[in-house]
Amino acid sequence: MHILWLQWRGISELKNLFNQIHENLLHGSGICVVKNVPIDDDNVSYLSIAKSFGGELLRDSRMPSRSLEADTVIYRVEEDPLNTDPYAHSATNAHFPLHTDCAHFLYPAEVVMLLCVQPSTNDDDGKTILTDVDDILTMLTEQQISELASSRFTWWQGTNKQVQVPILNKSDDGRWRIRFNQATLMREMNASDFAKSPVLQSVIEVLEKIELNPSNSISLTTNDLLIVHNQRVLHGRTAFTSNTSRLLKRIRVKVNDL
Secondary structure (H helix, E strand, O other), X not given: OOOEEEEOOOHHHHHHHHHHHXXXXXXXXXXXXXXXXXXXXXXXXXXXXXXOOOOEEOOOOOOOHHHEEOOOOEEEEEOOOOOOOOOOHHHOOOOEEEEOOOOOOOOOOOEEEEEEEEOOOOXXXXXXXXXXXXXXXXXXXXXXXXXXXXXXXXXXXXXXXXXXXXXXXXXXXXXXXXXOOHHHHHHHHOHHHHHOOHHHXXXXXXXXXXXXXXXXXXXXOOOOEEEEEOOOEEEEEOOOOOOOOOEEEEEEEEOOOO
């Protein structure tokens, strides 16, 4: 796992900063961390980086208003004692396995941004876990890769829309992309069918091994902004102690040229 580490140097240097971020997401590792992004300016600096992509900032209006900022563009990732949704891992202090954001969308957001406002007060808690699709592929057999790229898995079964697409696919430049969210698949397929799928269980086993490797996790600190290519990089989180005020602010961006 390679991370491009960058520094926020003010709005005047935004163009240069964005060019480095965009180049990494397009041709590099797909993982950036920008240090020293202000958290006390009403999200102005954060939103300026997000808007630099020139894409659509996805609104998260399905979440409760108490968890949203900036006209529902920013979602507060924190423990919510009022949460009653068993699939809303982001609103708990529990372990959140490696996943793709918006995995149930026909076209998931290309960019996910997470600004650390307050890390867990316990140093070993709430670590961010990261891995890219290329590392995952090295741990799968050719047969498993073929099945994950050809089988259509059920991600959403709505009244007017169904999303049934493979877990793996290649973009126009020949690079692999991935969508995966264990909770989403279990919900839409039902837990029994999910458990009976050998190839899905193989993916789970691979991701569990990746999560156990300390080199795949980092501790975000206040003012750190994590930016990942959401279709090439899976992200997750270790559990953290309840009532430690851990808070990250998330923005998802649709970006056509990524």
